[in-house]
Amino acid sequence: MDYYLIPDQETDCENEFPQGLSFFFEQVGGYNEHAEVAQVSRILQIDLSIFQQVSWENDGLEADEGADEPSTVWHHLDTVTAVVENFITKIQQHPDYFTQVVHNPNRQNDLNRLHHILSNAPNEAAAITGFEEVMTQPLHLYPPDYGYLSQGGLVADLHTLRQTLQCYRSCGVTSVQFLYM
Structure with a gap:
């Protein structure tokens, strides 16, 4: 399953939610407080829960098969942008944050x-x-170290997401959703 970024209106912007960032945020369901995202959130003292407030589809499963109803969650673009900007700033202020993340070798x-x-x-x-x-x-319970944090993948992907959000703003987008499917 992956995250997708959906604006509230049609744009010429790339709806880019980087693959590495998608994997980083979806770990919470698999590892809970041991996930990299949960650890990074604690270390940098930043609330990243907005990325867990996702829209999702039930992939065509019928309700009688036990599937939940699809969900749609919209976020104001300014709110998402502020979280991304704050995340980038926190990493810049604590560039060695990743050394505190516990991994399972x-x-x-x-x-x-x-x-x-x-x-x-x-x-x-x-x-x-x-x-x-x-x-x-x-x-x-801890995930392996794929090097995503230590090799700068997280920062690069946050910059890509920031560029997408800036493009949305210039096109008049006011809300986005994180679609998880």
Whole structure:
């Protein structure tokens, strides 16, 4: 699933929501407080929750199949722009912020081990025991370090998003939504 940026009116602007930024913001659902975005938010003391207030579609699933109703959430362009600007400023003020983010250097090994345990467990009790053993590892919930923060990918993507928002402003856009699908 990916994030898409949708303006409230048709423009000639690229509706660019960078792929890396999309992955960065969608981690919250998978890792909760251990996600890079949650950690960065705490470290820089910035509220990034607006990026979790997304519109989404149910991809054609019928309501009787248990799918939730689609959701549409609009944000005022000035609000989104202010968050992006503040985020860029906070990173400039604390350029080594990424050194405080906790990553799991063994995440792939943990996942491979878990897959092996679950695939080869002779019974449910053995699978549960193996799963519980992997969960005792102190870093098992943290994501691996893909280098997105330390290599400047986050900053570059925030600048791309800022350019898109500036283009929207020049075209008279007043609201945007983050579509997650």
